[in-house]
Amino acid sequence: METYLWITSVWGVYLTAIVFFGGMGWRIYEWSTTPKSAVRLGMFPKPKSGAGRFAKLLGDTFIAPQSAKIEPTMWTFAFAFHLAALGAFVGHGRLIKEFPVLPEMLGEAGMNTFAAWTGSIAGIVMLAGVLFWIARRTYGPFKNLSVPEDYLLLFLLLGVVVMGDHMRFVYGGTIHAGVYRDWFMSVLTFKPAFPSELLSSNVSVSLGTHMLFADLFLMYFPFSKLVHSIGAFSSNLVRSSE
Amino acid sequence: MDSQQLTTLTGVIDKKMNRQLKQYMDICARCAICKDACHQYVGTGDFKYLPARRAELIRQIYKKYFTKSGEFVPALYEARDPDDNLLDELYDSAYACTGCRRCMYYCPFSIDTAWILSVAKAILIAAGRGNEMLGQLADAAIFKGDNAEMFNDVMISGFEDIQEEVREITGNPNSRIPVNKEGADILYVALAGAHTIRPAAVIFEEAGENWTISMFEAANYGFFYGDTDKARLITKRYIDEAKRLGVKEIVVPECGHAYRVAEMFYEAWSKEPMPFKISHILEKVDEYIKSGRITVEKGLIEGKVTYHDPCQIGRNGGIFEQPRDIVKAVTDDFVDLIPNRQEQWCCGGGGGIVAMDEFKETRLASGSKKVEQLRASGASVLACPCENCRLQIEELNEMHGLGLQVWQVIDLVVAAMPLKGKKPVHV
Amino acid sequence: MSDETNIDLELDLKGLLCPLPMVKVSQNIGKVPVGGVIRAVATDPGAMADIPAWAKSTGNEVLQAEKEGGEFVFLVKRVK
Numbered sequence: 001m002e003t004y005l006w007i008t009s010v011w012g013v014y015l016t017a018i019v020f021f022g023g024m025g026w027r028i029y030e031w032s033t034t035p036k037s038a039v040r041l042g043m044f045p046k047p048k049s050g051a052g053r054f055a056k057l058l059g060d061t062f063i064a065p066q067s068a069k070i071e072p073t074m075w076t077f078a079f080a081f082h083l084a085a086l087g088a089f090v091g092h093g094r095l096i097k098e099f100p101v102l103p104e105m106l107g108e109a110g111m112n113t114f115a116a117w118t119g120s121i122a123g124i125v126m127l128a129g130v131l132f133w134i135a136r137r138t139y140g141p142f143k144n145l146s147v148p149e150d151y152l153l154l155f156l157l158l159g160v161v162v163m164g165d166h167m168r169f170v171y172g173g174t175i176h177a178g179v180y181r182d183w184f185m186s187v188l189t190f191k192p193a194f195p196s197e198l199l200s201s202n203v204s205v206s207l208g209t210h211m212l213f214a215d216l217f218l219m220y221f222p223f224s225k226l227v228h229s230i231g232a233f234s235s236n237l238v239r240s241s242e
Numbered sequence: 243m244d245s246q247q248l249t250t251l252t253g254v255i256d257k258k259m260n261r262q263l264k265q266y267m268d269i270c271a272r273c274a275i276c277k278d279a280c281h282q283y284v285g286t287g288d289f290k291y292l293p294a295r296r297a298e299l300i301r302q303i304y305k306k307y308f309t310k311s312g313e314f315v316p317a318l319y320e321a322r323d324p325d326d327n328l329l330d331e332l333y334d335s336a337y338a339c340t341g342c343r344r345c346m347y348y349c350p351f352s353i354d355t356a357w358i359l360s361v362a363k364a365i366l367i368a369a370g371r372g373n374e375m376l377g378q379l380a381d382a383a384i385f386k387g388d389n390a391e392m393f394n395d396v397m398i399s400g401f402e403d404i405q406e407e408v409r410e411i412t413g414n415p416n417s418r419i420p421v422n423k424e425g426a427d428i429l430y431v432a433l434a435g436a437h438t439i440r441p442a443a444v445i446f447e448e449a450g451e452n453w454t455i456s457m458f459e460a461a462n463y464g465f466f467y468g469d470t471d472k473a474r475l476i477t478k479r480y481i482d483e484a485k486r487l488g489v490k491e492i493v494v495p496e497c498g499h500a501y502r503v504a505e506m507f508y509e510a511w512s513k514e515p516m517p518f519k520i521s522h523i524l525e526k527v528d529e530y531i532k533s534g535r536i537t538v539e540k541g542l543i544e545g546k547v548t549y550h551d552p553c554q555i556g557r558n559g560g561i562f563e564q565p566r567d568i569v570k571a572v573t574d575d576f577v578d579l580i581p582n583r584q585e586q587w588c589c590g591g592g593g594g595i596v597a598m599d600e601f602k603e604t605r606l607a608s609g610s611k612k613v614e615q616l617r618a619s620g621a622s623v624l625a626c627p628c629e630n631c632r633l634q635i636e637e638l639n640e641m642h643g644l645g646l647q648v649w650q651v652i653d654l655v656v657a658a659m660p661l662k663g664k665k666p667v668h669v
Numbered sequence: 670m671s672d673e674t675n676i677d678l679e680l681d682l683k684g685l686l687c688p689l690p691m692v693k694v695s696q697n698i699g700k701v702p703v704g705g706v707i708r709a710v711a712t713d714p715g716a717m718a719d720i721p722a723w724a725k726s727t728g729n730e731v732l733q734a735e736k737e738g739g740e741f742v743f744l745v746k747r748v749k
Contacts, residue, residue, distance in 0.1 A: 038510035039357075041262060066350075071278065142274050434719050436713055
């Protein structure tokens with residue numbers, strides 16, 4: 001089991017970091033070095049001032065009010081998923097450093113309970129989002145439009161979320177952030193090691209598998225449609241451009 | 243497939259490549275939110291008209307020839323060659339699209355499918371599969387530009403006939419259609435049809451405008467065809483004319499794409515700044531009414547009036563309020579369609595589709611939302627400032643027995659003007 | 670001239686607004702054999718420039734384009 005962890009949760013992390021940041025950097029480089037469209041592609045109505053257009057860009061990207069209007073169900077799941085993913089991302093910050101303020105207010109046990117609640121909610125919402133998207137791609141025009149990339153990404157995402165939830169719901173009461181932090185900080189400081197609590201428990205399987213999916217997901221990220229996470233800002237800005 | 247052909251077709255994408263196209267190719271999540279935005283998909287239920295699917299055909303080529311991941315694992319993206327099967331499907335997707343950009347409006351990433359399809363059309367043209375009818379219409383327009391002297395007498399005699407009709411309407415024997423007038427403030431570029439000249443001339447003359455008529459028409463089938471060189475040449479005809487006459491402003495008629503072509507596209511095509519102010523005729527008419535240069539009276543138009551936003555003027559041109567203000571100046575009985583303005587349904591007649599017989603069935607089916615909207619409005623008069631929209635809506639009107647009168651906005655204005663002459667017959 | 674020419678197809682384009690008369694002639698030219706003639710009657714004066722321009726750019730021939738009362742009568746020969 002230790003080998004599996006070393007592959008997925010140490011060397012895999014390093015490889016993923018290289019591929020992910022390299023890939024995203026390369027993607028941004030490619031976009032920024034390709035000349036802008038000479039034709040004006042903006043649409044109306046659009047704010048007259050630059051600040052107004054910037055505000056509209058943020059609204060269009062983070063809220064997508066037009067999409068909400070035309071397909072509220074899809075929008076609800078998508079919005080909830082992205083919000084939960086953001087929450088999960090922030091929550092994973094505990095792997096680096098305990099949050100400020102909150103633990104003092106809640107106490108250590110209170111903090112763990114809080115994390116359990118928020119993490120559980122985020123985990124469930126993300127799972128619901130992924131399952132909704134998978135279901136949606138199994139019929140009608142959605143199925144016809146889908147390509148293997150779509151299913152691959154959903155499969156990897158499902159793996160990440162299910163194994164994350166597994167750690168949260170099965171081991172959440174016994175193994176807390178501090179243990180994972182020891183491992184993660186050791187990787188970040190290039191002195192990789194696994195705390196004994198991890199190795200002595202079956203949580204290592206969950207962590208290893210969670211990391212396996214996360215590694216694959218993030219390595220594929222820059223080469224997939226998921227680059228909408230950065231590209232949407234630029235394309236939504238064009239919508240309101242001159 | 244033949245490697246020469248492949249090089250040619252991928253070369254087209256390479257030539258058309260820009261940041262926006264690249265991002266549109268890279269970021270689409272195939273979420274299909276655009277599905278219910280497209281009048282053609284909604285009206286026909288045909289998968290090939292789903293906006294993301296239309297764009298996906300170009301993406302399949304892009305993935306295979308412009309990305310490493312698609313080159314190594316084409317199956318992941320269903321990436322493929324631009325072979326006959328793909329081109330067949332691309333033809334329907336691209337030429338049926340009316341370019342309304344309603345899908346872009348609802349897309350969470352604002353992906354401009356119509357723009358992607360302009361690349362599709364360039365590919366089809368390079369493959370010798372451009373739409374023949376649109377190509378012929380574009381060539382005829384360019385021929386007129388290259389041989390202007392050949393048509394001079396015919397055009398002038400046509401304008402003289404219309405001038406007589408204008409005088410009958412205004413009751414003023416001095417009303418004119420000025421031709422080739424140097425030093426005019428405005429060059430009015432109408433469509434080929436007399437109906438776009440007659441009411442405009444009445445309004446310009448009554449407003450005391452210093453104007454002159456163009457020898458060319460504002461319609462641009464090169465744009466619909468998808469050949470930017472042809473499109474540029476067609477628009478250049480009247481830009482050169484405007485330079486020669488030394489006008490200050492070019493006014494385009496009640497036509498959707500003519501406005502967008504002049505205002506949004508020509509600079510990019512010609513690579514030079516547009517030396518003239520471009521106005522839509524309804525912007526001018528709105529000014530004339532508000533400044534009192536022309537007088538309109540309420541009560542002369544009978545029935546409830548509604549207004550359809552042509553996509554190229556509204557969502558893609560930004561003219562929403564002026565036409566409404568004009569209509570409200572001639573009647574108290576105005577009702578808006580729902581939804582309206584930027585959310586307005588495309589009627590299904592744009593993009594040159596009315597000239598392409600092969601898409602007739604699709605076109606008529608795609609009008610279903612417009613028919614619903616018109617019925618629900620309870621209006622008996624529709625004001626609509628786009629030729630293609632009017633042709634489509636008149637056909638829908640007849641087919642569905644809507645009992646609507648479909649008017650140009652400037653015809654409504656002339657009908658509401660207290661003129662000494664005889665009332666024009668509404669066409 | 671129209672008296673001597675054999676007409677293969679008559680097109681009533683009255684009431685159609687330009688460029689539709691040109692579109693209709695173009696759509697129908699394939700229905701007559703090479704050398705065949707379409708007689709088209711339009712009411713929009715724009716057709717007087719449109720149809721000859723279309724014929725020139727597509728390599729067909731307008732044998733006649735004349736104003737008769739309020740109508741415009743065209744004889745268009747399919748050349749290829």
